[in-house]
Amino acid sequence: MDEKKLAIIATKGSLDWAYPPFILASTASALGYETEIFFTFYGLQLLKKDLDLKVTPLGNPGMPMPMGMEKWFPTLLTALPGMEGMMTSMMKKKMASKGVASLEELRELCQEAEVRLIACQMTVDLFDMDSSAFIDGVEYAGAARFFEFAGESDICLYI
């Protein structure tokens, strides 16, 4: 049976950008796709053992806020100390209350479903990251290795 292939390039490291790669990859895998995610630049944050991702409305005018606040809350105030932390914990609470899986769970499901996780070696070196801070089961490689798979993929997404 010819399996369809899904390739994802994950480049962002904030909480809101972390969900799409893992949800798409795990779902594709459940539907029988062979899937690979290439984590580069800030996407590498998604591979850390201790996930401590944040989200902020600052610079994200499209982010909905409770009580219609996005309509009148001044952008400048979102830069105040503590705002990012508050927004992040509000977002996490909302996710939990709506039965959305945690990032750790989604990531684990991906690995269980044999989604291949590839970390961009170049970016790891660039930011002097310590590979012991990353979860196990990650392959370290470059773009050329990723293109081997991406070039044959039916779907390739840049997130």
Place this chain on the structure above:
Amino acid sequence: MADFDEELDASGLNCPLPILRAKKALAGMDTGKVLHIIATDPGSVKDFEAFARQTGNELMESKEEGGKFQFLIKKA
């Protein structure tokens, strides 16, 4: 509700958990066996239709009962 061999309660779980759990449950079942799934996520209706179409497992029944969505999937 027709007979089923195994049951999966995915109540309270939202996309993509219902189909991910279903896939796991089906992997451990023999061909021809039926999995009964209960879910509260309204999106799961279309999700399971797509799941059945793409994985070749048969969606024998899909209905809403008692405020929850009930599915019967037969392992291909």
